[in-house]
Amino acid sequence: MIQLSTILLDKVFYSLILLLLLSSCDYSEFEIVETDGLAPVYINRDNLKVESESPRELGDLGKIVVIDSFLLVNELYKGIHVINNSNPGSPIGLVFWHISGNIDFTVTGDLLYADNSLDLYTIDISDIYNIQLLNTTENIYQTPQSEQYYPVGYLGYFECVDSEKGIVVDWEEKFLIDPKCRTTP
Amino acid sequence: MKYTIALLSLLFIWSCSDTVDDQNTTDVDGTTFPDVNALSGSYANMIAAEDYLYVISDTELISFRQQEDNSLAEIDRQLLGQDLESLHYRTGVLFIGSSQRMYICQLNSENIPVLQSRTLYTDFSDLRPCDPIVANDELAVVSLSSSTQVSEDGCGLTEVNEIRFYNINDLTSPQLVNTHSMTNPKGMALDNNLLFVCEKQAGLKVMNIADPMNPIELYHFEDIDKYDAIATGTTAIVVGTSEIYEFDYSDPTDIHRIWSVKI
Numbered sequence: 001m002i003q004l005s006t007i008l009l010d011k012v013f014y015s016l017i018l019l020l021l022l023s024s025c026d027y028s029e030f031e032i033v034e035t036d037g038l039a040p041v042y043i044n045r046d047n048l049k050v051e052s053e054s055p056r057e058l059g060d061l062g063k064i065v066v067i068d069s070f071l072l073v074n075e076l077y078k079g080i081h082v083i084n085n086s087n088p089g090s091p092i093g094l095v096f097w098h099i100s101g102n103i104d105f106t107v108t109g110d111l112l113y114a115d116n117s118l119d120l121y122t123i124d125i126s127d128i129y130n131i132q133l134l135n136t137t138e139n140i141y142q143t144p145q146s147e148q149y150y151p152v153g154y155l156g157y158f159e160c161v162d163s164e165k166g167i168v169v170d171w172e173e174k175f176l177i178d179p180k181c182r183t184t185p
Numbered sequence: 186m187k188y189t190i191a192l193l194s195l196l197f198i199w200s201c202s203d204t205v206d207d208q209n210t211t212d213v214d215g216t217t218f219p220d221v222n223a224l225s226g227s228y229a230n231m232i233a234a235e236d237y238l239y240v241i242s243d244t245e246l247i248s249f250r251q252q253e254d255n256s257l258a259e260i261d262r263q264l265l266g267q268d269l270e271s272l273h274y275r276t277g278v279l280f281i282g283s284s285q286r287m288y289i290c291q292l293n294s295e296n297i298p299v300l301q302s303r304t305l306y307t308d309f310s311d312l313r314p315c316d317p318i319v320a321n322d323e324l325a326v327v328s329l330s331s332s333t334q335v336s337e338d339g340c341g342l343t344e345v346n347e348i349r350f351y352n353i354n355d356l357t358s359p360q361l362v363n364t365h366s367m368t369n370p371k372g373m374a375l376d377n378n379l380l381f382v383c384e385k386q387a388g389l390k391v392m393n394i395a396d397p398m399n400p401i402e403l404y405h406f407e408d409i410d411k412y413d414a415i416a417t418g419t420t421a422i423v424v425g426t427s428e429i430y431e432f433d434y435s436d437p438t439d440i441h442r443i444w445s446v447k448i
Contacts, residue, residue, distance in 0.1 A: 058446060064424045066415050067223040071422060073429065088420055088431060089443050107223045108233035111251065115231070120240070122257060134255040140240070140247060153426070 037182075038151045039159035039174035042166035049100045050123055050133040055081065055093035060152075067107050070094075076152065077101050077169050080114070082128055095128055101167040117149055117161060117168040150183055157182045218277030218292055225273075226413040226424070227317030227328075227372040232274045237296050241269045241281060246290065248297055261297045271317045278356065280325055282316040287327055289356050301356040306349075317413075319375040324397060325351045325359060326380060328370035346370060348382060350397035363397050372413025374421055379437060381421050383411035389423055389432075391440055404440050406432075 058081060062074035069086035080097040099105075101116030110126040111134075122135040149161045151171040160181040161168055219234035231240040238249040238257065246269075248261040271282040279298050281288040286305050290298035306316065306329060318327050327349045347366050351359040368387035373380060378395040388407040392400045414423045416434070420443070423430040428447040434440045 058427070058429070061424055061426060061429070063228060064226050064413065064415060064422060064429075065223050065229075066417055066422055071429070073424065085422075085431070088433065091431070091444060091446070104230045106225060106229065106231045106233045106238070108235060108238075109222070111233070113231060113233055113238055120257070122251070122255060135257060137249075137257045140242075140259070 033157065033179065034175070034177050035157050035179070037157035037159065037174060037176040037179055038154060038171040039176065040149070040161050040165075040168045041170040041172050043100060043169050044166045045118065047100070048167065049098050050121060050131065051098050052129050052131050053079075053096045053098045056096045062103060063105065065105065065107055072105070072107065074102060074105060076103065077116075077171075080105060080112075097123075097125075097128075097131055099123070101169045118163060118166070150181065155183050219296055221274055224415045224417060226415055227271060227273065227319055227374065228413055229272050232272055232279075234274060234296075239272065239274065239279060239298070241265075241272050243267070243269060245269075246279070246281060246288075246298060250296075260295070263298070263300070265300070266303070273318050273320060275320050278320070280318040280320055282318045282327065284316065287316070287318055287325065287351070287359065289325070289353070289359065291356055302359055304351065304359050304361075317372050319373045319380075320353065321375055321377055323352060323354060324362070324394070325353045326373060326375060326394070327351065328367070328373050328382060330367075330370050330385075348373075348380075348400075350394065350400075363400075365400050371411070372424075374414035374416035376416040376418065376434075379416070379434060381414045381416060381423070383414055383423065385411065389414070389430075391432075391434070393437075403437065406442070 060076040062076045065072045069084060071083040071085050073081045075081060079099040079102050081093060082095045082097060084092045084094050099114050102114050103116065105112060105114040110124060112123040112125045114121050114123060120137040120140050121133055124132040124134050149168055151158055157176055157179040158181050159174065159176060159179055219237050221232060221234045225232055231238060236251045240247045244264055244267060246263050246265050247259060249257045250260050252258050265281060265288050266283050266286060268284040269281055270284065273280040277292045279290040286303050288303050289301045291301050293299050316327050316329050318325055329345045329347055329349065346369055347364045348370055349364045350362045352362050353359050367382065367384060369385045371383045371385050373382050378393055380392045380394045382390045384390055388405060389411045390402055391404040392402050394400045411423050411425050414421050419435040421432045421434055423432065428445060430445040431443050432440055433443050
């Protein structure tokens, strides 16, 4: 009887040890992370805007192109500022080309090529105050470019871009559960 | 690194070009290439040259031709590599930068890019610098940089902060001529031998690179966060995250800021 109880005690003892060890394990790879982060804001292709608007304040700036005496400066996800620089000492904002979700662009002659997370647009800029969408080229990238999108200048978790949800036009703060994407050090 | 030692041991002598850096459309045997009439920053992902549009995705170089019915016809698509980041066009030559390599493509008679060379920056796969490229007639200049704030701008953590000069007289075999330490070089603009380098928080540097073995720093405009620059021939437009500056460099002995806009 003494032997049996010793064996039992041993089992209990070792079980307790095991439990203690397990409880000190790092479970992080199994944990669901819950954290504040950013999530993409989408619009439907049907709600795409390509139009001239009155000039607006500079915000989060992206790429820049110079053509003739114009400076064209991208406003991340929003469109392109058109600045008249014919008098280099005093630039004048002329118009804002609102292009939903715009990140990259280039110009040649009277045509502006501009993209967003889904498509590439051919836009007539012969009248800068009344730009016209001429053509939409869809899905030109093998892997949707949107899947490479991340919030620029941000460090942390974010909700991965899902190209099926539409065009990314902004990032918003959101409480994330089990996010799969992050910008990493 | 064996690569660097081998190439640095070569010495080159060449003459400096005195001509203004305009966008020439002809190469040495008289073929004409499409002209660009817009100037792009060194982080461009798409460049239009007359009827042709060249776009890089993360892995591919895609060529389009504008059609008269307003559609864009895809005329070529090629897988180049991983992490393609920047595109630069000069006189029928496309320079593409990725986190590991500089790719050089020459347009053929149909204006479709044909790969000439891939130049590896480093043997270490964990170094992933961002790398805008600019070029003049003889040199391709690449800026390689780490992030000062861990991947804030998407550039990987590296130990490297430098600009590299490659002689490109033979596009199939760019020769590393010199590397020059910098603080945190980002976008660049090049007008003939005048090189503008945005050094992020370290400001804007203007250098004479007529002799790439001995780049001379002419100016250092400090305390501004500068990311990319375009040289127009007389002025340089410099862009930060929330500001734009313009510098007059028509007299290289007196480069000065003429305006700035801040948020």
